Amino acid sequence: xxxxxxxxxxxxxxxxxxxxxxxxxxxxxxxxxxxxxxxxxxxxxxxxxxxxxxxxxxxxxxxxxxxxxxxxxxxxxxxxxxxxxxxxxxxxxxxxxxxxxxxxxxxxxxxxxxxxxxxxxxxxxxxxxxxxxxxxxxxxxxxxxxxxxxxxxxxxxxxx
Numbered sequence: 469x470x471x472x473x474x475x476x477x478x479x480x481x482x483x484x485x486x487x488x489x490x491x492x493x494x495x496x497x498x499x500x501x502x503x504x505x506x507x508x509x510x511x512x513x514x515x516x517x518x519x520x521x522x523x524x525x526x527x528x529x530x531x532x533x534x535x536x537x538x539x540x541x542x543x544x545x546x547x548x549x550x551x552x553x554x555x556x557x558x559x560x561x562x563x564x565x566x567x568x569x570x571x572x573x574x575x576x577x578x579x580x581x582x583x584x585x586x587x588x589x590x591x592x593x594x595x596x597x598x599x600x601x602x603x604x605x606x607x608x609x610x611x612x613x614x615x616x617x618x619x620x621x622x623x624x625x626x627x628x
Contacts, residue, residue, distance in 0.1 A: 553601035558592035564608055565590070568615070578618060579603045 509517060527533040556564075565575045565586075576586035581600050588594035596604050607614050 553597075553605045556589070556596050556601065556604050558590055560608075561586075561589045561596065561604065564604065568607070568611055578607065578614070 507517065524533065528535050565572065568575065570578065572586050573583050576583045579586065579600055580603060585594060589596055
């Protein structure tokens with residue numbers, strides 16, 4: 469039978485700290501697999517290694533030990549729920565612009581739309597949607613942050 473190589477915890481192996489680093493204090497739960505050595509899996513030791521692995525998994529499951537490695541998975545579109553932006557009425561768009569104390573032209577540039585469209589929102593003939601509706605939602609919730617981002621950058625003074 470062909471043999472394979474796997475990794476087994478060497479519980480009694482102490483690693484010397486790397487140069488320039490202070491040794492870490494012991495954790496409340498032992499870390500399994502922290503100090504490892506390669507072990508050849510054969511027909512004679514397969515059952516022993518399998519039982520040891522199952523015991524380690526059970527200890528991790530009980531919280532009596534921590535795994536040697538953990539992995540963080542990226543969030544994907546499938547497991548992330550992003551609600552649609554809320555609907556803004558004509559009165560809410562006008563109130564937001566007044567609260568920001570800007571003209572329709574400046575407001576339109578802040579949101580990234582044309583002046584005619586911003587005017588149509590305020591008149592109630594059009595409804596904000598898509599990215600513009602999301603931008604209105606953000607402007608409504610965090611106006612100072614958005615205004616700070618939209619401020620023109622000032623050039624530094626010349627040395628002299």
